[in-house]
Amino acid sequence: MNATMDSIDLELAARIRSDILQGNYAEGERLSEAQLCQTHNVSRTPVRLALRLLERERVIRRSEGRGYLVQNPTVADILQAVQVRGHLESLAARLFALSDKRASFLPDMEHAINVIEDCADAGSLDDAAIRRAQAANKTFHTTILKACGNAYVSYTCEQISHLPMLAAGSMVFDRSANDTADQSERAMFRLRLGNAQHQVIYEAIKAGDPVRAEGMMREHSHTMIEYIQTFEKRDKSLTVMDLVAYSGMPSDTE
Amino acid sequence: MNATMDSIDLELAARIRSDILQGNYAEGERLSEAQLCQTHNVSRTPVRLALRLLERERVIRRSEGRGYLVQNPTVADILQAVQVRGHLESLAARLFALSDKRASFLPDMEHAINVIEDCADAGSLDDAAIRRAQAANKTFHTTILKACGNAYVSYTCEQISHLPMLAAGSMVFDRSANDTADQSERAMFRLRLGNAQHQVIYEAIKAGDPVRAEGMMREHSHTMIEYIQTFEKRDKSLTVMDLVAYSGMPSDTE
DNA sequence: CCACTTGATTTGGGATCCCAAAACGGTGTT
DNA sequence: AACACCGTTTTGGGATCCCAAATCAAGTGG
Structure with a gap:
């Protein structure tokens, strides 16, 4: 593995x-x-x-x-980690949009977006598809971090990415759904929604619009924060384990 | 020591x-x-x-x-590190301004500002005063990081703070000045300028204005970036060693 | 019954030792 | 001179050993 x-x-x-x-x-x-x-x-x-x-x-x-x-991480811990990571990513997006070498990284992002799109458009979301989408999502985000040209950004980000990755993985999991078909439906919906944001970020970067790129990235991470918060609101007993459930093994670093 | x-x-x-x-x-x-x-x-x-x-x-x-x-760090490395640190600090300032426990941290900030003010208002800037001002500046910034309530912020920030600290220390050093009296003059001017920004940030936080706090902090770090850049422009051969000169021992962690 | 002492255990952290893998260097062959 | 071969260093990284300091657990005496 x-x-x-x-x-x-x-x-x-x-x-x-x-x-x-x-x-x-x-x-x-x-x-x-x-x-x-x-x-x-x-x-x-x-x-x-x-x-x-x-x-x-x-x-x-x-x-x-x-x-x-x-010290079992709480949902609050995850929210905090996501906040920091999102903030750094928005800096990365801005710098990326300003970079004159950005063209070479665009294909990777485009490909990641397409992979996620394919997963969301397929009839159902099986385990393999989830993994594929997660990997593509990871690629999308790490590409931005690497491509921004500031090595400290990706370095600091990596330090705290375990919990955020876990949270990202969990976005395809929805305990409020009644049956698996329903869950799959909602998961694909969220996947598509997130990918639409990816698309906007991609275009802002491609167009060299730093302000928009940063803003959209900020919004993207805020979406995740809000998602977890509503999740938490609905289910007071939400634990990290619930989030872990569909996030895959947290061991897949790099 | x-x-x-x-x-x-x-x-x-x-x-x-x-x-x-x-x-x-x-x-x-x-x-x-x-x-x-x-x-x-x-x-x-x-x-x-x-x-x-x-x-x-x-x-x-x-x-x-x-x-x-x-891998001797270049001036570009320092600029990048300052950029990341500044970005994280601006997040910290925003969160700090939103925190309902912020009152307890305000005195520390106030004190730091006063110490720097005193140093800048004294007739000349001797070595001890420089150290005092540096320490107070450090206190001001770390207080914000600690007080923001998001532990990941201060954690990630600490990881890359050596170069920025060095740069901060170097802001009292000006090779373009003719004599030491002139250097001291300029140093105090910059100290006062930076402290004015501290004051504004402090007030925004005290008033609970997250947007202003974040923006002002962003401006504050941008000031340092610009300072180093103009420095570099004036003197193409600017090296890290030049910045080290007046930054004190880089060993004073925590 | 509580405070104090004492001895066993654990932690913190450095010093050595060890071994596989890679790099370096020198030698001899074609 | 180019290149393959082989022994010597380094590096990478884990296993042990060791010792001081702190904790814990009794036990002892007031």
Whole structure:
């Protein structure tokens, strides 16, 4: 599944993160280094690197002298992460629209838009299609980050992209729907809606309109925030696990 | 000097970064782990952690199989980092202005503004005053980041703040001035100008005006970008070392 | 019953050791 | 001189070991 054989610490971090996001740990539960070494069959070195990473992602919290404690991300955390990512992406969109080298990146974006369009237009949305759409969405966004010409943008963005990616994946999941056909219907609707925004952003960038590109990107991320918020409003007990449900494995970094 | 006795890897990173920013390494020069271990008298573990950090800061670059190479940051790098930081700070300012808990943070900001004002109003700008003003400026900005209520903002911002801090420090340095008295004069002028923007931002936040707070913060960071750009225009050979000159030790993290 | 001491366990973090893989360097062959 | 071959360094990264400091868990004495 994972094409790139990453170093153990990254893989470890992904596994632990995945464990936590699936709700296998109680809030505040202690993560013992020794325990993790044993269950994952590695030494402390990579474990400590992984814990460092996860701390930065705010999935765990450290308490001086007592190790790391699980800090299950809340829906509020996700909203915050999405907010930051969206804000950075809007900067990226502006810079991208101003870049004179932007032509070379446009085909990738166009292709991503087409792939999503195809998924949304197909009769039903099976698992493979969902994955395809998610991958294309990711391509669309990372292309903008990479192409904007400011390396710090993509760097900082990557640091906090796990939760937003998860949220993006969850937009095809709708607990309020009655049956799977209905769910699929709504998912495709949202997919089409999001892709329409992609289209507008793409055109603004292509036309070299920085203000519009930034504004539209801002709106795009705001759409996701609003979606999660209404979701939360409808279902007070909304947890991160619900969002995880259809977001695919959170381990697919890069 | 350093109150917090940080772990060795952070201190190491600071030392190496400082070395590089002072131009002690040629562009592309190889950083040998063994060498660093010897000169700093530590083992490879902290060295590797430090190199990891510096890579993220883009002060060094790694070339698979050949270790790390020095990548002296250019003025363009600084501009990019400032741009990202400024963008994040403008988000922070907006959120801060919307926060209902903002009252408790206002005194800190007010105090910072007053300290800078005092420095600018004093007859001359000695070294101690420069340090004081720098520290207050840092307080002003980090307060906004911390107080905005979105932990991801301050987290991501910290990741790339070394170069911007350096640039901020350099704003009291003006190579175009003829003598030190003239330099001091100009420095105080810029200090006052920047502080006027601080005042406006402070008031917008206090008044709970998110749009104005964000806009003014954007303008504030744009001022710095413009300053560096005109600097660069006047002196094509402007290097990072020039900016380092009056920015104080780049080791004062947190 | 509470405060204080003491010993076992854990964390934090650095030093070494080790090994595979890649790069470098020198040698000999065509 | 170009190129393949082979030994030597480095790098990359994990496993162990080690030690100081903090925590926890009893146990002891007032």
